[in-house]
Amino acid sequence: MTTIHLYGFAGSTYVRSAMIACEQLGLDWDLKPLEFGQASHLALHPFGKMPALQHGSVDLYETAAILSYLNDLAEGAPLIPTEPLARARMWQLISICIDYAYPALVKATFADDTSQIDTEPADRCLAAIETLVKSGACLTGDRLSLADLVFEPMLTHYLKTIPGGEKHLEGRPGVTRWYRDVQKQPAVIAAYRESQSE
Numbered sequence: 001m002t003t004i005h006l007y008g009f010a011g012s013t014y015v016r017s018a019m020i021a022c023e024q025l026g027l028d029w030d031l032k033p034l035e036f037g038q039a040s041h042l043a044l045h046p047f048g049k050m051p052a053l054q055h056g057s058v059d060l061y062e063t064a065a066i067l068s069y070l071n072d073l074a075e076g077a078p079l080i081p082t083e084p085l086a087r088a089r090m091w092q093l094i095s096i097c098i099d100y101a102y103p104a105l106v107k108a109t110f111a112d113d114t115s116q117i118d119t120e121p122a123d124r125c126l127a128a129i130e131t132l133v134k135s136g137a138c139l140t141g142d143r144l145s146l147a148d149l150v151f152e153p154m155l156t157h158y159l160k161t162i163p164g165g166e167k168h169l170e171g172r173p174g175v176t177r178w179y180r181d182v183q184k185q186p187a188v189i190a191a192y193r194e195s196q197s198e
Ligand SMILES: N[C@@H](CCC(=O)N[C@@H](CS)C(=O)NCC(=O)O)C(=O)O
Pocket: 012, 013, 014, 015, 048, 049, 050, 051, 061, 062, 063, 064, 098
């Protein structure tokens, strides 16, 4: 199989989602550096973000599109549920992550003084996801889906960055259980190992 090239920094939450997907799907992939903000970067991603993907003649950017593409490369496209409501919930969760959780759990933490961050928007996201999380080990049920891959890096970033970390999960048994379980997934562990070796 032609190697999949992911462009970006391993510390980026969205890049990590794509790395976990490649690991989970058993794809042949590598992580390529970006000359951030330079013409070579903008040629891959006109909005100057990451990740971007190259696979043979295919160029792609935007995480949800990349994840969907990676999933379809694998036998049985296992990371998108086939049951209609579970599939809709997966896209709902991904939309929540991109539109609300990324600004609240990741972008907000880029402040100089993390003790001054307003945690209300993050709490609102966690409350919404608490009502949607299923009783299985994964967000949409028993099987890992793209939603798990998008949310895990964001929550990990938030808990590691803000003062008090895991106390923000108190009173949220569904998210707490899910987070504990998803961190044991071999693909998640492998992607973190890759980040540390960067
Ligand atoms: N809509 C994009 C957002 C990607 C994004 O915001 N990536 C972050 C890293 S996690 C980034 O490139 N940040 C650099 C910047 O905003 O300058 C996607 O879904 O891929």
